[in-house]
Amino acid sequence: MGYGVAPVAKHEERIKKEEKLQSWRAALTQVANLSGWDTRNKKESTIIEEIARKLIGDLHYSYSGVREDHVGIQSHVEEMENLYLSMGLNDVHFIGIWGMGGTGKTTIAQVLYDRVHYHFAGSSFLANVREKSRNDGLVSL
Structure with a gap:
């Protein structure tokens, strides 16, 4: 039924x-x-280091960036990042950022530093160098 x-x-x-x-x-x-890693003719320690650098870079990049309250900074950071990416990693380069006070120069430099510093064995970000060196001397830096 x-x-x-x-x-x-x-x-x-x-x-x-x-x-x-x-x-x-x-x-x-x-x-x-997904593509894999070519491990032929490489030492195990080298392979592990490459994988670790890749993972750290991917993780770091996904967590570092411009906060939402930094209006108008993203395009400047991307421009600076493009300059950095076009340079050879084995070369030494300086990038100068100049402009009127309060326009976000230090913020741009800090965000760019946060995005690329993991590529280097040692790194340090120094902000307000002129003021700190004037007050406490260069040794304090």
């Missing part, structure tokens, strides 16, 4: 399993399409 609840429940269960299977299949396809 009528249909029972059991066939409907079984049908719903089968659909849920198919949806889960499709999401697993999509995730596995995405993982399979």
Whole structure:
């Protein structure tokens, strides 16, 4: 006569399993399409260091950036970052930022530093150099 609840429940269960299977299949396809690391002719310590630098760089980059209250800074930071990225990492370069006081020069420099300092074995950000050196001398820096 009528249909029972059991066939409907079984049908719903089968659909849920198919949806889960499709999401697993999509995730596995995405993982399979990722490129790997070429480890031929490399020391294990070198490979580990490369992987660690890549992960640290990706993590750091995703967490460092311009806060929302820094209006108009993002484009300047991107311009400075493009200058940095076009330079060779084995070279020494200086980038000068100049302008009127209170226009965000230190903020731009700080955000850029936050984005790139992990590339170097040692780094330090010095802000307000003129004032600090005038008051406490260069040794304090």
